Amino acid sequence: MSTRGGGGDGSAGSPCVDRMMPLSVLLKRELTSEKIETPDIFHGLASRSKKGEDFTFLKTECQRVPGNGLTTFAVFAIFDGHNGSAAAIYTKENLLNNILCAVPSDLNRDEWLAALPRALVAGFIKTDKDFQSKAQTSGTTVTFVIIDGWTVTVASVGDSRCILESAEGSLFLLSADHRLDDNKEEVERITASGGEVGKLNLAGGIEIGPLRCWPGGLCLSRSIGDMDVGEFIIPIPHVKQVKLSNAGGRLIISSDGVWDALSFESAVDFSRGLPADIAANKIVKEAVLLKGLRDDTTCIVVDLLPPEKIPTSVTLPKKQGMRGLKRMLGKRASDSPSHHSVRNYFEPYAVEELYEDGSAVLAQRLNIVYPVCNLFKLLLCAVCQVELKPGEGISVHIGSSKSAKVRPWDGPLLCRSCQAKKEAMEGKRPSRNLSRTRDGYK
């Protein structure tokens, strides 16, 4: 059986078997037991620059196992910087590596995909921490898309969004919206952590513009960087993982320059039937036509198409007219890394949700169970992967409401520095002296 964790007991049964198995056997087993059919991936990128703060990352030839072409996966990402471009550039250069360092080695594809949500959380936080240690200002949104086979994993902070149109024409939002204006839950989290949320106050007490977080004046609740904003502006990403049918689908990843001008439906409709590169150009062109070039406007279109060898036996007609955005209901990590391995054969084009969690609670996000085999010989910090000496790690559950039951050695463990970061994100540590106040913001 190759579907990961089938029956919900994937972490309990297989590790004993896997423990003795060398990597070559694992790979061979993966090849023989799982029919490897991967989509043909075509992508296009278009961008119009106003501030020079949008950056993109496109890499189609990443490998889970270096040197093994059968373990190829693709990454597409947009970083929309603010208050300068240093954070966007730093994140573009370091985030993927920080994520991959947080994935245990020697996993097969299903285990690797199951480990990704936790690794994404660790990689985002490490990147944020490392960038802040450089004491540079600026921050960035991140929408980070990993495509492995038919499985698409999207991690996001900020408001650059990613949508999926499935082969039969349903729309799915795969990223979060961390604009304070649109996210009441995040406003409550920030307020509870000691931040103030309100509109910009001009002379005379007139309030204008979007909701912003003070100190700092940022209108996003999550980002990477933003040294000069309260630490309750956190880098913990919303993560969503879906599996497409082998009929494929189209991803549209865009910065807010596009989404401030176009609805999800109109972006899809404007680009319908066009190859990915022309589609991306068309979406950016239409956005700029509608609203003018008021912001950096960037779009990546990625098509996952059935490989030529797979006959496309049935092609459903595209649904016409208005379609509702299907927001698949979120699942919490406490439900265990969820997946429903029984495919519904009556809906061959269904998009299967494997995982979703956007919680800001680090203990919950790191507490995902996945096959451990004998991978954790060393005690590592669950965020930055630094090796911990015995007795040195601090349980991520310390300080949580359940802390009475937590023993200091209960994993996942954090190093002292990552523990301090966790407390800062939860508002348990006073913010640094911040200069931009609500009334003094330019």
Ligand SMILES: [Zn+2]
């Ligand atoms: Zn650490």
